[in-house]
Amino acid sequence: MTLTDPAADLAPLEFAVTRNLAARSAAERDEILAAPGFGTNFTDHMVDICWSKGGGWHRPRVQPYGPISLDPAAAVLHYGQEIFEGIKAYRHADGSVHTFRPDQNAKRLQRSARRMALPELPEDYFLQSLRELIAVDGDWVPSGEDQSLYLRPFMFAKEAFLGVRPAQKVAYYLIASPAGAYFKGGVQPVKIWLSEDYARAGKGGTGAAKTGGNYAASLLPQAEAYEQGCDQVVFLDQDGNVEELGGMNVVFVHKDGTIVTPQSDSILPGITRDSILQLAEDRGHRVERRAVSLQEWRDGVASGEIVEVFACGTAAVVTPIGTLLAAGFEDAQPTGTLALELRQHLTDIQYGRAEDTHGWLTRLDG
Structure with a gap:
């Protein structure tokens, strides 16, 4: 079952960007990056793209990181129609920021979407979402040894409907969390x-x-x-x-x-x-x-x-x-x-x- 053609309408999305007025200062960010842990601290912004059966992918935006409002009848809360990915951004010695095999993450997200009866996000949109977030939160990519910025794209059914069928309204989000070295003191069995x-x-x-x-x-x-x-x-x-x-x-x-x-x-x-x-x-x-x-x-x-x-x-x-x-x-x-x-x-x-x-x-x- 394919709810949307992942190869259709591939003109770049036009993202609206709303800056976080409560963004952490450089000093506050540096304090977090000194010992980031894993999955406990998050950057100042997130990506949000909507999908509907009639409108396809629309309203792309980068906005302040914060709570997501959901109707109590949202399908994800009742039937678990949800998928996600995990990918990292790395700071190179020259200061540039790179990620690793994002095309494969995009394809796996599409396969997961197909299995869970969700729309397939086009690969170009997936990659653009990573770039849009880095454009505003690139300073959050750490430069310490074995450190990275962990990127978490996820998609869920947000339609308020209690019937058992694929949701006709879906949300795609991208959040990011600085990650420290997984093994402190070296890799151990x-x-x-x-x-x-x-x-x-x-x-x-x-x-x-x-x-x-x-x-x-x-x-x-x-x-x-x-x-x-x-x-x-x-x-x-x-x-x-x-x-x-x-x-x-x-x-x-x-x-x-x-x-x-x-x-x-x-x-x-x-x-x-x-x-x-x-x-x-x-x-x-x-x-x-x-x-x-x-x-x-x-x-x-x-x-x-x-x-x-x-x-x-x-x-x-x-x-x-x-x-x-x-x-x-x-x-x-x-x-x-x-x-x-x-x-x-x-x-x-x-x-x-x-x-x-x-x-x-x-x-x-x-």
């Missing part, structure tokens, strides 16, 4: 809890869409993981195959150099994962995207066939997995150097320290 009682998604479900319901489904098992002293939770599908963590993809390195990652229609296709795998192929590694059972994982580690296991995603980039814990076992995971080498290569590209041979970077300012 994480401990993973195996969820055997809960599923994140099912065959034919919404697992491949970046929608809030998938993350809501992961919160209870994630809390269970914390109770077990673990950092993250890993899910299995109905056939006992490995899916993904609560917010990251899983990757296995075999002793012959082959890299294997789980793939199915219930797993979110990770842009960081695909980039890491491309860099691995550039180094001569063979990559396989296929089903991986829990038994294959455990047997591979026990026999020495699997020599390294790591997870990857937008926030953490890459993190080694050091332990897999379940109700009936605790398996130490082998650690190697490939994960951190690939992480370093990827971040060097993102921050402009290494050549971007794949054309992944897009400049947002200027």
Whole structure:
């Protein structure tokens, strides 16, 4: 089901810009950027674009960051018709601001929209929204080591209607939050809890869409993981195959150099994962995207066939997995150097320290 043609009417949008009269001072902003954390501080402005069945995409604007007014009958509050993305902006040494593979985020947002019966935002509009926000809030992009500006585009059904059908009025927003280094003191292997009682998604479900319901489904098992002293939770599908963590993809390195990652229609296709795998192929590694059972994982580690296991995603980039814990076992995971080498290569590209041979970077300012 396609509610709008993502390739139609691609004349640039004309954004109205309303400056935030209560914007933080340079000193206040610098204080936040000195220790930004993650997802707790937000920039002074946000992007807002409306969509309606009759009017398409319209009324684009940059406005002060603040509360969103919703009718109590708004469809998103009752049926969860909502999607989002996660992408970062990086400050390069020359002061310029770049983002990484935004075309892939735009395409994934369109796929998520299609699955959730929402309109597909054209790729050009997606990229323009990033540029419009950076044009007013570019000073919020930090320059510290491993720091970035996390960009959160999201879309939801705002029509006030309690019938069960796709909403005919939708809102697209873009907000931004400065992000510090994910790992303080260096990257450390994480401990993973195996969820055997809960599923994140099912065959034919919404697992491949970046929608809030998938993350809501992961919160209870994630809390269970914390109770077990673990950092993250890993899910299995109905056939006992490995899916993904609560917010990251899983990757296995075999002793012959082959890299294997789980793939199915219930797993979110990770842009960081695909980039890491491309860099691995550039180094001569063979990559396989296929089903991986829990038994294959455990047997591979026990026999020495699997020599390294790591997870990857937008926030953490890459993190080694050091332990897999379940109700009936605790398996130490082998650690190697490939994960951190690939992480370093990827971040060097993102921050402009290494050549971007794949054309992944897009400049947002200027």
